[in-house]
Amino acid sequence: MIRYCIALAGLSLALTHGASAATREEQTKACRGDALRLCALAIPNEAKITACMQKKIDKLSPQCRAMFAPVPQAKKAPAPKPKQA
Numbered sequence: 001m002i003r004y005c006i007a008l009a010g011l012s013l014a015l016t017h018g019a020s021a022a023t024r025e026e027q028t029k030a031c032r033g034d035a036l037r038l039c040a041l042a043i044p045n046e047a048k049i050t051a052c053m054q055k056k057i058d059k060l061s062p063q064c065r066a067m068f069a070p071v072p073q074a075k076k077a078p079a080p081k082p083k084q085a
Contacts, residue, residue, distance in 0.1 A: 030066070031067055034060045038056050038059055053068070
């Protein structure tokens with residue numbers, strides 16, 4: 001039971017490459033049910049849980065799927081045009 005809890009807590013660490021703006025608690029809350037439903041055999045291996053969930057991303061809840069979406073990068077402003085003398 002303890003290993004199970006640690007694995008699900010660790011799930012948030014595995015998801016940080018995605019929506020890094022989300023807290024560990026938010027990530028775990030969003031994906032705990034999906035991890036149990038879709039990837040129970042992968043528990044307690046964090047890497048296997050993540051790989052399983054990525055493989056089944058189309059079956060994840062919208063809340064969990066959002067944790068795997070890349071964080072949008074801010075667009076760079078175009079370089080200023082050189083002034084002509």
